[in-house]
Amino acid sequence: MYHTWMRYFTPSPVHHRLGLVCLGVGLQHGTLPAVGPRTLDHHVAVIVHAGSGWYATPDGTRHPVAAPALLWLTPGTAHHYGADPDTGWDESFVDFTGPAATTYTELGYIEPAPDRPLVPLADTAAARAAISRIARAARRGNPLLEVETSAAVHELLVALRRARADTDADGDPVLQALARDAFLPLSVAEHAARHGMSPAELRTAVRRGAGCSPKDYLLGIRLGRAKELLAATELPVAAVARRVGYDDPAYFSRLFTRRVGTAPVRFRHQQGRAVPGGWSTRIPDPDNPPLVSGTG
Numbered sequence: 001m002y003h004t005w006m007r008y009f010t011p012s013p014v015h016h017r018l019g020l021v022c023l024g025v026g027l028q029h030g031t032l033p034a035v036g037p038r039t040l041d042h043h044v045a046v047i048v049h050a051g052s053g054w055y056a057t058p059d060g061t062r063h064p065v066a067a068p069a070l071l072w073l074t075p076g077t078a079h080h081y082g083a084d085p086d087t088g089w090d091e092s093f094v095d096f097t098g099p100a101a102t103t104y105t106e107l108g109y110i111e112p113a114p115d116r117p118l119v120p121l122a123d124t125a126a127a128r129a130a131i132s133r134i135a136r137a138a139r140r141g142n143p144l145l146e147v148e149t150s151a152a153v154h155e156l157l158v159a160l161r162r163a164r165a166d167t168d169a170d171g172d173p174v175l176q177a178l179a180r181d182a183f184l185p186l187s188v189a190e191h192a193a194r195h196g197m198s199p200a201e202l203r204t205a206v207r208r209g210a211g212c213s214p215k216d217y218l219l220g221i222r223l224g225r226a227k228e229l230l231a232a233t234e235l236p237v238a239a240v241a242r243r244v245g246y247d248d249p250a251y252f253s254r255l256f257t258r259r260v261g262t263a264p265v266r267f268r269h270q271q272g273r274a275v276p277g278g279w280s281t282r283i284p285d286p287d288n289p290p291l292v293s294g295t296g
Helices: 102-105 125-137 145-162 173-180 188-194 199-210 214-232 235-244 249-262 265-269
Strands: 004-006 021-030 033-040 042-058 060-066 068-073 079-083 087-096 118-120
Touching: 021 145, 033 199, 042 125, 042 145, 060 068, 060 118, 068 079, 079 173, 087 125, 087 145, 173 199, 173 214, 188 214, 188 265, 199 214, 214 235, 214 249, 214 265, 235 249, 235 265, 249 265
Parallel strands: none
Antiparallel strands: 004 021, 021 087, 033 079, 042 060, 042 068, 042 079, 042 087, 068 118
């Protein structure tokens, strides 16, 4: 016996310009019938919340699936899978498509089959919450359906990336160490040496954890801090450059302009607002914002 609930959507061309659209959602449990062999023209994330089963690669090899786990069904790749015929499993699935899927794949959020179609997860709570939002949005006549479900697919991909069993709850230790040392005037090779790694090993680790090169990862952190200093302090641009790891202010200005799209001085003019004492580094609690007393 099994239970199945599903909805399918047909987003309009204008909704496709959101970059990622939801094509369908389903919640199933029990001794479900096997799926495939088949090939689709879009992505599907199949999340197994409880139970066990199997997944067959295109060459016919069967791999055991034990919850919690994620199955990636990617366009153009044959897939075949099913729940254990005796015990079944608890499954959710989301169909989606759009050009942003390519970017998520490049960043490592989506594992392109046949590279790694089966991904062990630590838990599925956050993924289930995102899928529940899609299911609630799927009510008949919802005028916000396509936008709500598109936003939830983005949320789902982030939740699945964070829930991987091979990812520490506090984040990748290599990325944490790079972020800690980001403002030191070190080359990528020197960062690698500090971690007992070759530059190639560091590149592999960072690309797997952050979806980009070590240089881009460090640059993002440096420029983010530079923006904060430019917007919230009156430090000269040369001082800001030194604070974020650049001894040559002219090089910093060229780099900032190329990546941000505007020069540091102009960015300050557009965004700047002096904050006595600087910005707080403490992340506020959205549920308990600090009280601000009026002046009359």
